[in-house]
Amino acid sequence: MHKSKRLLRPHSRLSHLANMIQAPYSTVWDCCCDHGLLGMSLLNAGYADEVIFVDVLENIMTSLTDRLVQDFPQNQYRWQVRCDDIKNIVVPNADSQLFIIAGVGPHQTTEFIDSLCASAPDTAFDLLICSVHGSYSVRQTLINQGYRLKAERIICDKNRFYEAIYVSKSADQTLVDTGSQMWNWPDPMHQDYWHRTVGHYQQKAKNDSAQFQPIVERYQLLRAAIENTAGIIQKQR
Ligand SMILES: C[S@@+](CC[C@H](N)C(=O)[O-])C[C@H]1O[C@@H](n2cnc3c(N)ncnc32)[C@H](O)[C@@H]1O
Structure with a gap:
């Protein structure tokens, strides 16, 4: 892969998410990765030693594997493709991991957060969440799981709004259910x-x-x- 090759549309939802990440991580999990654009972009830019792509759709994961083999040869990049339900993932006991969950509804997002946390109650990991609607309930889940705020953004992409919520249990700021620092009220x-x-x-x-x-x-x-x-x-x- 050429470093200059652009995988994400500038100012798109996914490029906002990539820009928020405070790299590097040892492992970034691109959960519900679909075509894997976000994870590939992070791999390309060196945001993590390893990127793990997870999605349930077998055909998509087969084409993603073909693309990764071609564009990210395994003698230069570390990646894994897992065709599985996020609810089957057991978070490994390792330092410096980020799980990204983006592009699914609030109910599923909440289920995935709870499932990842329940799989490894004593392992710390960061989360970058961008659900489709319903950020209020997602925030409540994160607060209940003991997460604190690293950064948050309101994103408008193709006339649809999203909240990007980046959290860690060791972050300095309190996470608020309605959002806090992301609001810039003079902005129409x-x-x-x-x-x-x-x-x-x-x-x-x-x-x-x-x-x-x-x-x-x-x-x-x-x-x-x-x-x-x-x-x-x-x-x-
Ligand atoms: C709209 S895509 C989101 C792609 C990308 N994350 C984004 O934000 O643009 C939603 C993906 O979630 C996957 N998905 C839905 N439920 C899942 C589950 N339980 N486990 C893993 N992947 C799941 C679907 O197969 C689909 O590819």
Whole structure:
């Protein structure tokens, strides 16, 4: 593989995820890798000594193996392809591992996080999560598992919003269910994301107020806090 060859579209969701990673890791697991673009890009850029690609789809994993053999010869790169369910993965007892789970819904993402953590309760590993919708419940799962925040971003790609949540048990910052440092309120794109998120939970609260109204209120509180801080900063200027 040529170092200059670009695997990820600039400013795409996957390229944002790659840019957030604080490398190097000994092992990066590209979970639910599909065509493996993210993992290949990390392998190409030397983000990890080894990249392990995992997905359940046999035909996709066969073509991915063919591509890796050709573009990332095993005398130069370390990689493995595992055709398996993430829920069967037992996290090995090793230092410096990152598991990336991106492009699946919140229910599956939550199941995968819980399963990885249950497989090795005494092994520390970092997670980079970017689920499709439902980041609130994913964040609650991460908080319950004892994760803390390394970095987070709101990503808009092809008019769809995502939250990238990068966590470690040894990170300095508290992980917040509504997100914290990722919000840049003057950015209209972030305001749009806030409105869509609150609108989504308001809609759900119409059928199940007990479950979803508290979530609406969490986001409203967050907005009030952000606007309050922005007002204080403006007054100080
Ligand atoms: C939309 S792709 C995401 C690809 C890439 N991670 C991304 O973010 O663009 C979702 C992938 O998750 C895989 N997948 C779904 N459930 C899985 C499971 N239980 N174990 C492993 N892979 C799974 C699917 O086969 C599919 O390739």
